[in-house]
Amino acid sequence: MQPVERAEYEGVDYAWVMQTTFVVTILVGAPAAALLSTLVTLETWGARAAFAVRIGAPIWFVTAVAVALYARRAEAGDGGSGGDADASVERDADADASAERDADASAERDADADAGDAEPESTEPTDEQTDEGEKID
DSSP states (O other): OOOOOOOOOSSOOHHHHHHHHHHHIIIIIHHHHHHHHTTSOOOSHHHHHHHHHHHHHHHHHHHHHHHHHHHHHHTOSSTTOOSHHHHHHHHHHHHHHHHHHHHHHHHHHHHHHHHHTSOOOOOSOOHHHHHHHHHHO
C-alpha cells in the first residue's frame, strides 16, 4: 500500500483561512446583516437581494482579512503542529512505522520461501501400502 502524502505548510494555510472565513461569516455576518436590514425599508425582493449583496460583500471581505491576519500572527490553521520540531518528530514516527511494516513483510516473505524449501515427502510405498498390494494379488 502506498503511503499517504502529507502537505507541509510554510506560512499561512489559506484553505483554513477560507473555511474559517465561511463559518465566521455565517455565524457573525448573517445576524449582522439581519440587524442592519431592520434600519432600511426593503419593499421588494429585488431590493432585499441588492441589500444582501451590498452588506454581505463587505462583511465577507472584512471577515476574510481579519481571519488571514489572525492566521499569520498566531500561525493558526497549521493542523496544530508546534513548528519544525513537531513536524520532524512526526516524520520520524512515520518512518519508523514504515520500516516496521517493511520488516514484517520481509519476514513473512522469508517464512513463505523457507516453507517452499522443505524436502518433499517420499514417494516410496510404505509398509502398509505394500502389504495391501500383496493381499490383492
